Amino acid sequence: MIGIDLQDKRPLYLQIIEGIESLTLKGILKPNEQLPSVRSLAMDLSISPNTIQRAYLELEKRGIIYSLSGKGSFISENSAALEKEKMAELYRSLNEIVVTAKTLKISEKKLREKVSEFYHCGKVGDFFD
Amino acid sequence: MIGIDLQDKRPLYLQIIEGIESLTLKGILKPNEQLPSVRSLAMDLSISPNTIQRAYLELEKRGIIYSLSGKGSFISENSAALEKEKMAELYRSLNEIVVTAKTLKISEKKLREKVSEFYHCGKVGDFFD
């Protein structure tokens, strides 16, 4: 379900978080759906259960999932909040890029063209499947 | 000339590198201009000379500056190369963002509008003064 890249410089627990967030955004993981247990996911990905635990804890803190002791972890219902958060983050990045582009004297027109180009034939570098 | 942000998560030496690259791109630092010495910049920024040294070393390997033992460090001449490098990097980031935007179901139109908006009233998050 989630793919992790050991060569990736980002910490493993973050890759897992982003993987689950991504699956939730795409609607593959639905509200109240049960996540794999810490131990089984650790087995699947061949990494330490500690790392999974940490990811689940952080996801709970972010409100993406909720855990019921003895029962497991589940996707929470407020996926709308997640979506808003992600969009805000994306616009912040976009703003930064546009500002940098200006200092590089890239025209607004050129920038908008590039957006369209990438929108239709952008190569994906996705980490999840 | 260069400001550093201790709150920033990025390592100090990277902030210095990007600061000097930025000043070079903006034409504030001109080819063959002498940079502050390792020690004096360290004093100015109240950080260890070692950290400055590391930044200068990396800048030299990137071809942004050249250092002469016993004389000082200087901006190198091929700043055109730097500009191209930075543009490639920027387009890579933009591509990534556009792809993410698609998965968030943001329309191409909306994206282009945001670009224009940021282009004209983008708040700057600059590191220099």
Place this chain on the structure above:
Amino acid sequence: MIGIDLQDKRPLYLQIIEGIESLTLKGILKPNEQLPSVRSLAMDLSISPNTIQRAYLELEKRGIIYSLSGKGSFISENSAALEKEKMAELYRSLNEIVVTAKTLKISEKKLREKVSEFYHCGKVGDFFD
């Protein structure tokens, strides 16, 4: 595994880099094999961990090794690239020597004879054991 020579004029970190590159070329270090940790190698060689760290960092930038924070450092897989790089470097040196030999009026024949001589009974000045 690696020996360093304090008498050698070249900086320690370079000796370490070349030591590991050499062991990799010779196939003694294999792809994905784990290197000694920064601290343990520092202890072994009785030098500062900082110096090892610097060498590992440079090796990673050269693509010889990859480092995973919290896990360790490993030989990377594209050792073919390393071999090509080393060969180009060697031919460059050889070219320089031949040119110098010409200014010293050493004949082509003499030079080729010397090559054969060294090829069969060349004394090694190796840094490893």
Place this chain on the structure above:
Amino acid sequence: MIGIDLQDKRPLYLQIIEGIESLTLKGILKPNEQLPSVRSLAMDLSISPNTIQRAYLELEKRGIIYSLSGKGSFISENSAALEKEKMAELYRSLNEIVVTAKTLKISEKKLREKVSEFYHCGKVGDFFD
């Protein structure tokens, strides 16, 4: 007469030494010929007289030149010694290269071919004129 390269990593005084040695080897500077004075050569090359002084001192120690106080510096007569020294140095380098070539599994035949190739069409990277 001598060209120096400020960008070259080798110290200036060494570049001057090698420049004069090279001119001597080529027969351009003849035994007992007077060298430019420290001050005038410093002017010519736009560098500090200290640096020239250091080069001349070292050349005298090596027996390449001799100085008469109040009269100037002159090429000494034993240029044969210089030539032998340079040849020994060259063969040492060649030996080193051949040994390295063996570890790279370059055949003796290939190496001899390369020598001939470079001998006839070697691109020069000379520092003197």
Place this chain on the structure above:
DNA sequence: GTGGTCTAGACCACG
């Protein structure tokens, strides 16, 4: 004075 190398500590995030 300059850059280049090195030491012997330290703290952090990660697994």
Place this chain on the structure above:
DNA sequence: GTGGTCTAGACCACT
């Protein structure tokens, strides 16, 4: 335990 960053000193060669 690991690598990554940083400090506050030091010494060297060079100009």
